[in-house]
Amino acid sequence: MEHDNKILLVIISALVIVFVANFPASIKEIRELASKAEERISLTQENLEDNSFSSFIMKLKNLEDRIWNKIKGVEPIISEKKIAKETSNEKEVKEEKVEEEKEVKGEKIFSLPIKIVMLGDSMIMVGFGPNLEEQLIEKEQVSVFREGKFSTGLNRIDYFDWYARTDELIQEHTPDILIVMFGANDGQGILDENGTAFKLSDPKWDEVYQRRVLNYMTTFSSKVKKIYWVGHPISLSPDFGPKFARMNKIYQSESLKFQNIEYIDMWKRMSVDGKYASALPSKDGTVGLVKQSDDVHVTEHGGKIMAEYIMQILSEDIDWK
Amino acid sequence: MEEKDIVLFSMVFPSTQFALFFVLIFIPAIRLKYQPKAYVWYILLINIIFYSLFGLKFLLILIIDILVNYFIILLQSKYQKNKAVLIVGLILNIVLLGFFKYFVFTTNILLQAEILKATTFIPTILIPVGISFYTFKVIAHLMDTYRGELLKPKFSAYASYISFFPQITSGPIARAKEFYEDLEAPRNNYFNLGETTTLVLGGLFKKLVLASFIFNFIGGPFANPLNYSSLDLIIAAFAYSTMLYADFSGYSDMSNGISNLLGFRAPLNFNSPYKAVGFKDFWNRWHISLSSWFRDYLYIPLGGNRKGKLRKYINIFITMFVSGLWHGAGLNYIVWGTIHAVGSVLSHIFGETEYLKNFRDKGIFNKFLKFAAQILTFFIITIAWIYFNSRNLSTANQFVLGMFSSDITQNTLINWRLIGTVIFIFGLNYFGEYIKYFVTKIINHLNLVFAVLIISALAYIIIRLGPDLMPPFVYFNF
Numbered sequence: 153m154e155h156d157n158k159i160l161l162v163i164i165s166a167l168v169i170v171f172v173a174n175f176p177a178s179i180k181e182i183r184e185l186a187s188k189a190e191e192r193i194s195l196t197q198e199n200l201e202d203n204s205f206s207s208f209i210m211k212l213k214n215l216e217d218r219i220w221n222k223i224k225g226v227e228p229i230i231s232e233k234k235i236a237k238e239t240s241n242e243k244e245v246k247e248e249k250v251e252e253e254k255e256v257k258g259e260k261i262f263s264l265p266i267k268i269v270m271l272g273d274s275m276i277m278v279g280f281g282p283n284l285e286e287q288l289i290e291k292e293q294v295s296v297f298r299e300g301k302f303s304t305g306l307n308r309i310d311y312f313d314w315y316a317r318t319d320e321l322i323q324e325h326t327p328d329i330l331i332v333m334f335g336a337n338d339g340q341g342i343l344d345e346n347g348t349a350f351k352l353s354d355p356k357w358d359e360v361y362q363r364r365v366l367n368y369m370t371t372f373s374s375k376v377k378k379i380y381w382v383g384h385p386i387s388l389s390p391d392f393g394p395k396f397a398r399m400n401k402i403y404q405s406e407s408l409k410f411q412n413i414e415y416i417d418m419w420k421r422m423s424v425d426g427k428y429a430s431a432l433p434s435k436d437g438t439v440g441l442v443k444q445s446d447d448v449h450v451t452e453h454g455g456k457i458m459a460e461y462i463m464q465i466l467s468e469d470i471d472w473k
Numbered sequence: 474m475e476e477k478d479i480v481l482f483s484m485v486f487p488s489t490q491f492a493l494f495f496v497l498i499f500i501p502a503i504r505l506k507y508q509p510k511a512y513v514w515y516i517l518l519i520n521i522i523f524y525s526l527f528g529l530k531f532l533l534i535l536i537i538d539i540l541v542n543y544f545i546i547l548l549q550s551k552y553q554k555n556k557a558v559l560i561v562g563l564i565l566n567i568v569l570l571g572f573f574k575y576f577v578f579t580t581n582i583l584l585q586a587e588i589l590k591a592t593t594f595i596p597t598i599l600i601p602v603g604i605s606f607y608t609f610k611v612i613a614h615l616m617d618t619y620r621g622e623l624l625k626p627k628f629s630a631y632a633s634y635i636s637f638f639p640q641i642t643s644g645p646i647a648r649a650k651e652f653y654e655d656l657e658a659p660r661n662n663y664f665n666l667g668e669t670t671t672l673v674l675g676g677l678f679k680k681l682v683l684a685s686f687i688f689n690f691i692g693g694p695f696a697n698p699l700n701y702s703s704l705d706l707i708i709a710a711f712a713y714s715t716m717l718y719a720d721f722s723g724y725s726d727m728s729n730g731i732s733n734l735l736g737f738r739a740p741l742n743f744n745s746p747y748k749a750v751g752f753k754d755f756w757n758r759w760h761i762s763l764s765s766w767f768r769d770y771l772y773i774p775l776g777g778n779r780k781g782k783l784r785k786y787i788n789i790f791i792t793m794f795v796s797g798l799w800h801g802a803g804l805n806y807i808v809w810g811t812i813h814a815v816g817s818v819l820s821h822i823f824g825e826t827e828y829l830k831n832f833r834d835k836g837i838f839n840k841f842l843k844f845a846a847q848i849l850t851f852f853i854i855t856i857a858w859i860y861f862n863s864r865n866l867s868t869a870n871q872f873v874l875g876m877f878s879s880d881i882t883q884n885t886l887i888n889w890r891l892i893g894t895v896i897f898i899f900g901l902n903y904f905g906e907y908i909k910y911f912v913t914k915i916i917n918h919l920n921l922v923f924a925v926l927i928i929s930a931l932a933y934i935i936i937r938l939g940p941d942l943m944p945p946f947v948y949f950n951f
Contacts, residue, residue, distance in 0.1 A: 156503040159666060159734060162925055163499070167492055169929035170936060220937045282696035282864060289700050296700070298693065388597075430595035431584050439591045440581045447597045451577065452864055 260471035261378065262328060265293035269325050271318060272333035272382075276300030279444070279455035280333070280382075287459045291472050297325050306364045307338035315368060322375050330372060331462065333382040335403075336448050339395035358398060365406045369413055378469065379413045380462065385422035385454070386429075389447040414465070421461045422454070435460050485642075486727040487681045487939070494523070499734065506736050509657055516633040516656070516735070523638035524602075531601040539632045541565065542611045549618045550625035559619045563612060570608045573600045578802035603641040605799070609766055610635050614649050616770050623649055630656055639731040643724055645742040645762035647732075655737045664733045666924065667913035672730035672739075674931050675909060679723030681939035683898055687716035689940070690891050695862050698872035703879045705886040706872055712891060713862055714855045715898035718746060721760070747854075747902040750846045751823060752816035755854060756793075767792050782825075789821060790814040804866040812857040 268288060270276055277300030288296045299321065304312040314334070322330075341351050342360045350357045373379055381403050384396035400419055407415040422442060423429055433439045434457050442454030450458060485491065498519045505512045525532045545562040552558055576598045583589040614631070617623040626634070626649070634652045664672065694701045694709035701709070722743035729739030740762045749755035756764040772792040778785040797810010856873060863869035901908070916924055 155666070156499075156506070156734075158921065159669065160496070160499060160503060161921070162666065162670075162928055163492075163496060165925040166929040166932050167496065169925075170933050171489075173933050223938065277692065285697050285700070289697060298696075300692075424592070428594075429591070430593065430597075431580075431589075431591045433591060439584045441577055441584070441595065443597055445577075445597050445599045453581070 261469040263471045264473060265295070266329065266470060267295045267325060267327040268297070268329045268331060269321055269327040269376075270296065270298040270300075270331040271314070271321065272300055273304050273336050274300060274302050274449060275333045275336060275382075277302065279450040279452060280458045281455070283452065283455035284331070284459035284462055287463050297321070297327070303337050305334045305336065305338040306368060307340060307342050307361065315371065318368070318372055319375075322372065328377045329466075330376045330379045331382065332379065335384055335396065335399045336392070338399065339392065352395070358402065361399070362402050362406060365402055366409070369406055369410055373410045373413055377412060379407075379410075380416055380465070381407050381413060382416045382458075382462070383418045385418045385442070385450065385458070387443070387447050388428050392448050416462060416465060418458060418461070422450075422458070432457055486724070486731070487677050495731065502735055513627070513629045513633055513656055517629055517636070520633060520636040520638045520641070524636060524641060527602040528599075530599070534601050534604075535607065535636060538569070538607070538611065539635050542615070542635075543628055543631050545615065546618055546625060546631065549615070554619065554621070556619075559615060562615045566608050566612050566615075570604060573598065573604055574799075575802045603643070606644050606646060607635050607641055609646050609763075610649070613646070613766060613770055616774075617649060623653075626653060637732075637737070639728045639735070643721075643728070644760075645725055645728065645740045646766050647737070647740050647762070651738050651740075663738055664730075665913075665917055667916035669730050669733055670916050670928055671909050671913045672726045672733070674928070674935065675905075675912075676723040676726030676728075676730065677932070678935050679719040679726065679898075679901070681723075682935055683894055684716050684720035684723060685940040686894055687712045687719070687891065687898075690886055690888070691716065691862075694886070695859075695872065696864060696868070698868065698875045699879075700881065701875065701879065701886070702881045702884045703876055704884050705881075706876045706879065708886040708892065708895070710855050710859055710872070710876065712886075712895050714747070714851070714858050715895045715902075717858060717862075718743070718902060719898050745902050745905065747851050747899065748847055749850050749854075750843060751820035751850055752813060752854075753820035753824065755850060756813075756817065763796075767796055771795060786818045786821065789817050793817050800861065805860045805863050805869045808866065808869070809857050809860040812853070812860070816853060816857075 270281060270284060272281070275281060276298060281298055281300050285296050285298045288294050299317075301312050301314075304314060306314060309315060318330075318332075321327075338361065339352055341349055342357055342364075343349050344356075344360045345363075350360055369379065369381075383400040383403055384392075387393040387396050396419070400417075404415045404417070407413040420426070422432065424432070430441060430443070431439050432442050432454070434453060438453070440453035441451050442457060443449070444451055444454075501515065502512075505515045521532065524535060542562065542565075545558060545565075548558045549555065549562075580589065580595055584591065589595070614623065614634075618625070630653055633656065634647075634649050637647070637652070640647055691709050691713050694706055695713070698706055725742035729742070732739045742760060742762050744758040744761065746755055746759035749758050772788055775788040775791060776784055777788060791814075793814035794807075794810045797806050797808075797813065800806050800809070859872050860866070860869045863872060916927065919927060
């Protein structure tokens with residue numbers, strides 16, 4: 153028993169020490185959270201009030217964070233197709249082409265070469281994301297960068313900040329097109345700009361989430377040629393189905409405010425006459441289950457069908473040649 | 474995903490939630506350990522609380538599973554050595570496991586054969602967390618009872634064993650006999666403070682820092698290998714081999730450390746697997762509790778080595794092939810299982826053929842050759858892992874072919890941290906035991922205050938070196 157007590161003491165002491173050592177970081181996160189929704193991109197640590205002792209501690213902590221990040225290295229590249237034969241001359245030609253692009257409906261908006269960044273939650277990581285990337289890279293002169301993060305979205309930006317990350321990715325890859333899919337993890341309580349929490353059941357939740365979406369669209373629609381916003385496929389899950397319908401409505405209505413944002417109605421595509429379909433045929437006629445057991449993620453087959461649909465929409469805008 | 478899955482991921486071992494959960498359950502356990510009658514119910518209670526956090530539906534399935542199988546054990550003890558009872562029990566469990574694991578695969582076949590119409594409503598089926606691992610325990614128990622190696626246990630002990638929380642999600646698959654012995658005669662610990670700390674913190678380091686770091690790099694190449702250069706694919710393949718080892722052995726170490734603190738023996742699950750010379754040796758070192766399960770409950774019942782050499786090789790092939798099928802229903806898993814099946818048969822032939830025996834014994838098979846054989850084994854196993862981790866067979870083939878020739882010339886995975894981490898994990902595979910020994914020795918020699926400080930510092934460093942977002946455990950999928 154003495155041995156167990158000793159171990160218990162060690163565990164509790166270690167937990168307390170680790171918690172205390174991390175405490176300023178937790179405080180910093182709580183303080184930042186309220187302002188994140190509206191000012192994600194411009195916010196820097198220096199913007200925070202710095203007239204208190206806690207602020208000093210936070211600065212030290214920030215310094216420590218930077219040291220750890222330095223040790224861990226920068227965000228690694230997950231996936232990128234290189235245009236292997238692209239020369240600097242070709243790059244110039246490409247830039248000229250972009251200048252000449254005609255954004256008239258009915259004509260192709262983009263000519264090759266073209267850069268695409270795909271980002272979002274686990275839907276981008278498994279099933280849908282890899283299939284779309286696969287179909288895109290089959291095309292000549294298309295470079296694709298795909299980054300997905302489990303359990304993330306536009307709600308819990310305290311957990312993972314897609315506003316900041318999108319900005320980094322745009323700076324890093326200068327894409328022509330952004331394909332995004334968020335929301336599977338967003339159906340939970342949300343904080344507004346003042347730090348007030350709203351439950352999902354509160355009608356004001358929609359307003360706050362709408363502002364998050366609008367903020368994202370406003371920030372990034374000016375930085376790329378076009379954004380394709382992928383809506384959620386139909387779901388029978390009593391948990392997710394109603395949330396997805398609510399969020400899709402928001403994505404659709406907000407995207408209408410921008411000329412260069414297109415909402416992709418995946419709900420409709422993955423249903424038959426508006427009704428849930430367990431199995432669907434892909435382009436080659438193969439029929440298979442489209443949803444994984446959680447009724448949120450799609451199977452490989454479901455991902456292929458979603459990707460084929462996006463390719464069909466992209467074909468209206470891109471002259472693949 | 475969303476609230477439910479946030480809870481799910483939060484209750485994995487490397488989380489604050491789990492640390493707090495463990496402290497809360499460990500305090501009463503210290504006293505109750507010495508009252509076996511109360512302790513067994515206490516273990517059962519915390520198992521139920523832990524498992525219920527994954528979802529009440531899963532808990533219900535687990536409870537029904539335990540009740541049904543305990544009833545079968547009662548029948549077994551009444552009608553001893555009754556094959557019919559055993560077969561009914563085995564069929565029930567295999568059907569249950571098969572239903573959950575192969576539902577999508579089978580449904581797709583039925584859809585493609587047009588036996589099921591596309592318009593048919595097919596419900597989505599959630600796979601209960603850890604169903605493979607607790608079903609393996611159940612099957613082992615049924616067979617051990619039939620063989621007379623286990624007496625009828627008390628219900629509380631049986632239910633505690635099947636649902637034992639440190640092992641339910643991803644193993645190791647502990648044996649009932651040892652578990653019952655520990656339950657009836659609780660003792661302090663099998664390991665001292667240094668050993669326990671090394672197991673838990675070492676496991677945390679392997680999972681949280683090393684495996685999580687590599688995870689960031691390999692998603693792309695395995696999803697779309699055509700997008701990567703040959704060198705990238707080679708790096709990604711070796712990175713995955715080392716990541717899987719760090720991920721799974723790290724989990725097993727943490728699980729064993731926790732089991733030990735609760736007074737239960739911890740089965741060794743990994744023993745420097747990439748030191749293996751041949752496939753036979755590999756499976757004696759990798760996921761040992763699973764491979765010994767397949768040996769005892771599939772290979773030996775098939776006849777083992779008792780029916781001649783040819784039959785033995787066939788039995789080895791079948792065992793490895795079934796192991797492949799258990800991991801997944803796709804063709805890529807079948808290829809993975811076949812590589813291991815062929816490799817294991819060849820390893821046995823190599824080890825048993827008189828000519829080769831002499832060849833080895835004559836000393837030609839010296840240290841250098843042994844090392845070369847280790848490297849060759851590691852290479853082949855790495856190729857096999859590509860099939861294990863790919864989305865499907867064609868992607869796996871693209872990956873393997875891409876390692877030799879790719880249209881992409883620009884490399885993106887030449888990252889010294891990644892390569893350094895891969896080499897470090899490979900080094901751990903060789904020298905991990907020495908490191909463990911020294912760290913254990915240092916911690917055991919410290920007085921309590923210094924031990925607390927050192928352990929806290931190590932825990933803090935591991936947490937800070939870990940990722941902001943923790944990837945899921947690989948073996949949660951099985």
